[in-house]
Amino acid sequence: KAVHSINPDIYVLQGAGISSGKDVYDVIKNGAVATGSSSGIFKAADPAAMIEEMIHAVRKAWDELHK
Numbered sequence: 001k002a003v004h005s006i007n008p009d010i011y012v013l014q015g016a017g018i019s020s021g022k023d024v025y026d027v028i029k030n031g032a033v034a035t036g037s038s039s040g041i042f043k044a045a046d047p048a049a050m051i052e053e054m055i056h057a058v059r060k061a062w063d064e065l066h067k
Contacts, residue, residue, distance in 0.1 A: 001031060021057035028061035
């Protein structure tokens with residue numbers, strides 16, 4: 001909110017510390033328009049499942065914000 005109060009055209013992205021779907025969900029719900037994760041995926045026991053979890057989380061958060 002603070003960034004957008006200065007300039008609404010700035011997109012906020014959080015990439016550090018993202019290691020689960022919950023992290024992705026929380027970041028989007030708190031105002032980021034995107035997130036990234038590499039080590040969270042590559043270090044997961046099942047990287048493909050983690051990608052699915054993260055995609056589901058971002059979709060859920062985005063849908064809740066833009067009802």
